[in-house]
Amino acid sequence: MRELGGREAAGMSRDRYVDFLRAWAILLVVLGHWLITGLVRRPDGTIVAPELLATVPWTQWLTLGFQIMPLFFLAGGYAAGGSWERARAAGGTAAGWVGQRAVRLLLPTAVYSGLVLLAVGVCAAVGVDPGTLALVGWAMAMQFWFLPVYLLLSALTPVLYALHRRGGLGVPFGMGVAGFGVGVLVVTVDGPYAEAVGALNHLLVWGVVYQLGFCWREGLLGRGRAVPAAMAAVGGAGFALLVGIGPFPVSLILVTGQDVSNTNPPSAAMLAWAVAQVGLALLVAPVLRRGLGRARVGRAVRGLGAASMTLYLWHMLPVLVIAAAFYLTGLAPQPDYGSAGWWVLRGxxxxxLGVVLAAVVRGLRPVERRLALTEARVRPGAGVRGVGGWRVWAGVGVSAGALTYFAGHGFAYGGRFPVAAAVGLGVGVALVTVPWGWGETGGAGVRGGAEGALERVG
Incomplete structure (x- = not known):
């Protein structure tokens, strides 16, 4: 009994650590986006947002700490592996499981996108300056690149997990080799074919970390410090070589004007950094797990996790609020962009922004509760198949396409309303949620523990 209790406690601690990784990642994403977003009011009263990483090049080094997306995919793979295994054991189908997870991501995303698109439509109709509208539309979609990638990896989970059961660590290793090769191809070959092939790295590079989540859950990354330390050392050294000697920039966020990017598509350097970050996360896990056992810390992590999707989607809205309240009115002090005084005002x-976002999250609580009730009604059944199953796959594909457009172009590219993408997202969400042809109604999703918080987005 004591041994069993110890194993259960270890499992619970590990689940809490997965929740912590999600919460920590979402916090750094929000802070990182706010930190690099600086507003300037021109003499004619217009507001612009110079690109900090391009204007003040040394800030590109800061992205080494703020590029935290590998933790999302690591935690996502960890939770998805267990979720799919349980669903399959209970007789669920791949389409049913994917559909339930897609609904968790798409419903809040559709509400957010719908409200932003409504505002874009109204602003375009009343003649708001197209340049301003395009800038705001880009700012409100700058975080969207993650959504189609995670949605597609979730849809591929039944296949990826089957490969994992057969190949174990060989699967992420093979995907890593392929991703490294694609990354080299992108920087050595010009032309549209190289660009098209490079897009595969969105699934290959982030898929490596997702697969490592499967491996972590099943103890394949070792129970000591040797394997995580080797990952951190090899990944870190590889990144240093690829940046110092190779052609890749140090910035782990897209910088305008750079010929080579580490994010669009994810590069060989990003792959190395992701491996190093996973190794580091596993190395510090024992220490952090002890801290997570404290009740106050656990409550903070759960609270942040419960609001994670809201924080992720809505965290740029406070920037617009502050722009309207302090910059359009000329009340905000304006030291030279990137100067010492400017950095002092970052605090x-x-x-x-944090105060405004807290108010936004509080105001959206009724919407979140309504979305939770709606999700329970409209998500496909765990055993859906046939016509309903094909609808799930079609809806995921169409939605991913629309989200990809928003991620690359924003909500108002060229100052215009994005009709095709808006219709695409609406059709995709409807295909996954409107309950006709399911063959089985209701859902059987398991929540809690490691599948709370950000698990709602996948």
Whole structure:
């Protein structure tokens, strides 16, 4: 009994650590986006947002700490592996499981996108400056690149997990070799074919980390420090070589004007950094797990996790609020962009944005509750198949296409309303949620523990 209790406690601790990784990642995403977003009011009263990483090049080094997306995919793979295994054991189908997870992502995303698109449509109709509208539309979609990638990896989970059961660590290793090759191809070969092949790295590179989540859950990454330490060392050294000697920039976020990017598509350097970050996360896990056992810390992690999707989607809205309240009115002090005075004001900037975001999250609680009730009604059944199953796959594909457009172009590219993408997202969400042809109604999703919080997005 004591041994069993110890194993259960270890499992619970590990689940709490997965929740912590999600919460930590979402916090750094929000802070990182706020930190690099700086507003400037021109003499004619217009507001612009110079690109900090391009204007102040040394800030590109900061992205080594703020590019935290590998933790999303690691935690996502960890949770998805267990979820799919349980669903399959209970007789669920791949389409049913994928559909339930897609609904968790698509419903809040559709509400957010719908409200932003409504605002874009109204602003375009009343003659708002197209340049301003395009800038705002881009800012409100800058976080969207993650959504189609995660949605597609979730849809591929039954296949990826089957490969994992057969090949174990060989699967992420093979995907890593392929991703490294694609990354080299992108920087050595010009032309549209190289660009098209490079797009595969969105699934290959992030898929490596997702697969490592499967491996972590089943103890394949070792129970000591040797394997994580080797991952951190090899990944870190590889990144240093690829940046120092190779052609890749240090910035782990897209920078305008750079011929080679580490994110679009994910590069060989990003792959190396992701491996290093996973190794580091596993190395510090024992220490952090002890801290997560404290009740106050656990409550904070759960609270942040419960609001994670809202934080992720809505965290740029406070920037618009502050722009309207302090910059359009000329009330905000404006030291030279990137100067010492400007950096000093980053502190109050972050605090004010945090206060506004807290109010936004609080105001959206009724919407979140309504979405939870709606999800329970419209998600496909765990055993859906036939016509309903094909609808799930079609809906995921169409939605991923629309989200990819928004991620690359924003909500108002060229100052215009994106009709095709808006219709595409609406059709995709409807295919996954409107309950005709399911063959089985209701859902059987398992939640809690490691599948709370951000698990709602996948």
């Amino acid at each position: 109050p900037w972050l605090v004010v």
